[in-house]
Structure formats: structure tokens, C-alpha cells
């Protein structure tokens with residue numbers, strides 16, 4: 001009975017996504033400005049630029065309203081129902097006092113700096129520095145409709161394979177070598193370090209933590225329920241162009257990087273999905289990444305990546321902190337008892353599991369065999385260091 005329901009839900013979700021894709025194809029709604037490839041900072045300081053940002057303000061406003069609405073709804077549900085649902089499983093009041101704060105890890109600081117710098121390059125790089133490496137394609141979800149990209153995002157041609165083969169042969173070679181070169185070399189570390197959509201979601205997560213709003217915890221069942229959606233999106237991403245459609249018509253990245261680069265767009269389907277991505281990213285870290293088709297495709301090559309997550313099963317005390325911290329819900333990182341290499345296709349190399357692991361060297365990240373980040377009890381305990389008056393933080 002349960003599996004029957006699952007199949008019906010999966011079919012309904014797939015049909016819903018297909019209907020949305022068809023609707024977005026019929027009504028693409030984009031009005032892109034023609035680009036004069038000017039290299040100018042003046043554009044970013046003009047009144048015209050502020051006007052092109054209006055759709056983004058609307059998206060941010062709708063997402064903020066949606067988030068407030070969900071928080072209120074959760075509080076009402078939590079108050080009214082003794083049997084709390086996962087959705088409403090919130091503390092109605094936030095406990096007073098400061099949570100233990102670890103000393104910031106160098107790895108995390110470097111990751112944030114790289115993410116911000118790369119988003120800057122993908123969005124405004126061409127406008128400021130010129131289109132220097134625009135024949136090089138990096139597999140990130142940063143809309144290449146933004147023709148100001150200093151280096152191109154590969155998602156357009158991956159979603160339009162039919163058009164790729166119409167390019168001159170040297171462009172095809174440049175695309176294949178750079179896209180697959182980066183994917184094979186870095187794997188999904190691209191998601192953890194380079195993708196601007198990843199940065200946006202991490203920022204939403206930071207905002208939630210700062211605002212002390214409770215997130216939505218996902219269990220294995222919920223991750224499992226997302227699997228058919230993920231595969232359905234991969235099929236639509238790669239196959240829609242052959243059926244006469246266009247994935248870009250409802251991709252959330254369209255509603256961000258072109259607008260930020262000052263290219264005027266109207267917001268409809270992509271804008272609506274971006275609102276959901278922002279809301280999802282607020283309540284669940286990297287919510288969109290769990291179903292992102294580009295990320296899933298990059299995951300196919302994870303075996304070749306130079307970035308690896310290693311586990312010393314002897315040092316592991318099975319506390320489960322790594323699983324709790326993982327934004328992609330990877331359970332093997334915690335359950336693995338034999339293998340040293342615990343890298344999986346979903347791992348975005350964010351390092352959260354290592355940051356939260358309380359055992360020395362139980363988890364580490366390596367690049368080309370060299371350890372670049374490792375778990376440390378001392379770092380975890382630094383959050384409980386006595387304050388100036390000798391009291392321990394609680």
C-alpha cells in the first residue's frame with residue numbers, strides 16, 4: 001500500500017515538473033538586453049542598474065514574506081498540536097544565552113573567501129575586467145545568459161546538447177576539456193567552493209542561524225522522497241532540449257546572476273522557483289543542492305576527484321555529529337566502519353562534518369593525497385573555553 005502511494009506521488013511529482021517545464025517553454029518571459037560587451041564600472045553605478053535590480057528585490061521580498069509566514073505557521077502548529085510534526089517541531093522560545101562558539105577554522109574562512117570571490121568573477125568579472133577566459137567553461141549554476149561572465153558557466157550547453165554540436169569543433173573541444181577537466185579534477189568541491197547558487201544558499205543558512213530561527217531537520221525518509229525529483233530534474237536538464245524545450249526557462253539561476261550583472265529580465269517561473277530556493281535554503285542548508293541536476297551530474301565523476309573525505313574508523317566513537325552536520329544528509333560518513341575513503345557522489349566538500357567531529361583525525365579532507373583539513377577535539381573544546389571570569393560557557 002505504502003509503495004503504491006510512493007509510486008503515485010513520484011508520478012504526480014514528475015508530471016508536475018513536466019507541466020512546469022512545458023509551461024515555462026511556452027512562456028519563457030525573458031527580455032534580455034542586447035549586450036554591448038562594454039567593460040565599465042560606470043554601468044554598476046548608474047540609475048539604470050538599480051532599476052534592473054527591481055526583480056531581485058521582489059524575489060527577496062517574497063522570500064522574506066514566505067519565511068516569516070512559515071515561522072508563524074510552525075509556531076501555531078507547535079502550540080496547537082501536542083503531537084508535533086517534523087514541520088512544526090520548533091521550540092516556541094529560543095533559549096537565552098550564547099551557544100558555544102568554536103574558534104573559526106581556517107578552512108572555513110578560505111572556503112567563504114573563495115566562494116565570494118568566484119561569485120564576484122562569475123557575475124561582475126567580465127564587466128570589470130573584460131571577458132578574459134570566456135571560452136573556458138566551469139560547471140556551476142551561474143546563468144550564462146549573463147554575458148558578462150569572465151569565464152563561462154557550462155550549464156547552458158549541458159542543458160542544450162543539441163546546440164553544443166552546432167558549434168565549431170574548437171569550441172566543442174574547449175567546452176569538453178574545460179567542463180570535464182574541472183569536474184574530474186575537483187568533483188563536487190565545485191559545489192562547495194565555486195558555485196554562486198551554493199553561496200546564496202549558504203548565506204540564507206547564515207541568516208537563519210543569526211536570526212536564531214529553527215531549521216527543518218530532514219531524515220532519511222525525506223531525503224529518499226527527494227530522490228525521484230532529483231533524477232527527474234536530471235532527465236529534464238539533459239533531455240528537454242531534444243523534446244523542444246529549454247531548462248533555462250525555469251532554472252532559478254536565471255533570476256539572479258543576469259539581474260545582478262545589470263541585464264534586464266522579467267521574472268516569472270524562474271523568479272518563483274528562486275523564491276522557493278531562498279526559502280528552502282533558509283530552513284534547510286543547501287536544500288536546492290540536494291536536487292540540483294548539475295550537481296547530480298558532477299557526482300557521477302566523484303571517484304576521480306582529487307578531493308577526498310577520509311575516515312579513521314578506529315578514532316571514530318560513533319557519536320553521529322558528522323551526520324547531523326552534513327547538509328547533504330550523507331549517512332555513510334557516520335555508519336562506515338571499514339573503509340578509509342568515505343567520499344560519496346553527494347559530498348560537496350563543505351567540511352561541516354570535519355568541523356563538528358569531536359575526535360582527533362577521525363575525519364579529514366585530502367587534496368591529491370595531502371590532508372588539508374582534519375577534525376580536532378581541541379577545536380571543538382575551544383567553544384567551551386572558560387570566559388574571562390573563569391566560568392565555562394553553556
Ligand code: SF4
Pocket residue numbers: 139140141190191192195196197198288289290292293294295296
Ligand atoms: S548542487 Fe547545483 S546549485 Fe548546488 S552548488 Fe552544486 S551546481 Fe550549484
Ligand code: SF4
Pocket residue numbers: 309325326327328329330333346347348349350351352353354
Ligand atoms: S560529507 Fe562532510 S564534506 Fe561532504 S557534504 Fe557532508 S558535511 Fe560536507
Ligand code: SF4
Pocket residue numbers: 311315316317318319320321322323333334356357358359362363375
Ligand atoms: S563525528 Fe567523528 S567521531 Fe562522531 S561519528 Fe562522525 S566520524 Fe565518528
